[in-house]
Amino acid sequence: MADVVSRYLSFLGAGTGEDIAGLFAADAVVEDPVGGQVLQGRDALTSFYSRVTAAENSAELLTLxxxxxxxAFHFRVVTTTEDQVITIEPIDVITFDDHGxxxxxxxxxxxxxxxxxxx
Amino acid sequence: MADVVSRYLSFLGAGTGEDIAGLFAADAVVEDPVGGQVLQGRDALTSFYSRVTAAENSAELLTLxxxxxxxAFHFRVVTTTEDQVITIEPIDVITFDDHGxxxxxxxxxxxxxxxxxxx
Structure with a gap:
């Protein structure tokens, strides 16, 4: 699980939507943020994470x-745009199947x- | 929600099992830790938190x-026994109903x- 979290954060910084979606089971569900739209399945996740990774991000684990x-992990994502530096430090919770x-x-x-x- | 989290942590330090169970809905479910026994309902929670609060604890919020x-919150619980000081810094996730x-x-x-x- 720690390895998957590490790869997730690494891919946020230097991966593609496909890279991140590949960490998920076929029918996985993502709610980011909680209370927002619920996405399910590889296609929806690939699309979502393609938009995320199109930005210039760096991600750092704070607590796992x-x-x-x-x-459950607290982490920092820094997104740099042409005119802004945007920092968010979410707490995410990931659940895993038996295949990791x-x-x-x-x-x-x-x-x-x-x-x-x-x- | 922030107020309930604050009361939960305060009661861990200086409350009773009834105090903490009173923060929960009648059919609430607790898994502490995740992967351990799943407790449901006021009686089970009162019993569980009575054991927790019988110890000398202090709790401090780190991130909410x-x-x-x-x-979702990262916090520190310090339990002092006759011969040990035990520190745990969990990440808990609480869900709420419309009544808080x-x-x-x-x-x-x-x-x-x-x-x-x-x-």
Whole structure:
């Protein structure tokens, strides 16, 4: 599970939508942020993560807790655009199947947690 | 939700099993830690939290993220016994009903996250 979390964060910075979607089971469900749209399945995830990875991101793990078939982790994502540096530090929870594929991802963050600095 | 999290942590330090169980909906489900026994209902929760609060604890919020009907939070619990000081820093996820009562709590920590120092 720690390896998958590490690859997820690495792919956020330097991967493609396909790279990230490949970490998930075929019928996996993503809610990012929690309370937002619920995405299910490889196509929807590839599309979603292609948009995410199109930006210039770097991601860093802050805290990881593993228990049962779940990993909860606090991390920092910094997205740099032409005129802004945007930092979010969500707490995500990922559940896994027996093959180590992600079956669900719930990302806990809201607009209040988005810190934007003009470059 | 932030207020309930604050009361939960405060009650871990200076409350009773009834105090904590009173934060939960009647049929709420607790899995602490995730992968362990699943407890459901006020009686089971009162009993569980009575054992927890019988110890000398202090709890401190480290990070709180709220989204949708969920709160995810990283916190520190320090339990002092006659001969040991035990520190755990779980990541818990709580879901709420429309009345602000907790419907579910999942605590992400494992034996590896328990730090024990002999007094």
């Amino acid at each position: 807790r593993m228990a049962g078939n779940s990993a 594929l992600i079956t669900g991802l719930r990302a806990h963050w809201s607009a209040e947690d988005v810190h934007t600095v003009t470059r | 993220r709220m989204a949708g009907n969920s709160a 009562l907790i419907t579910g709590l999942r605590a992400h920590w494992s034996a590896e996250d328990v730090h024990t120092v002999t007094r």
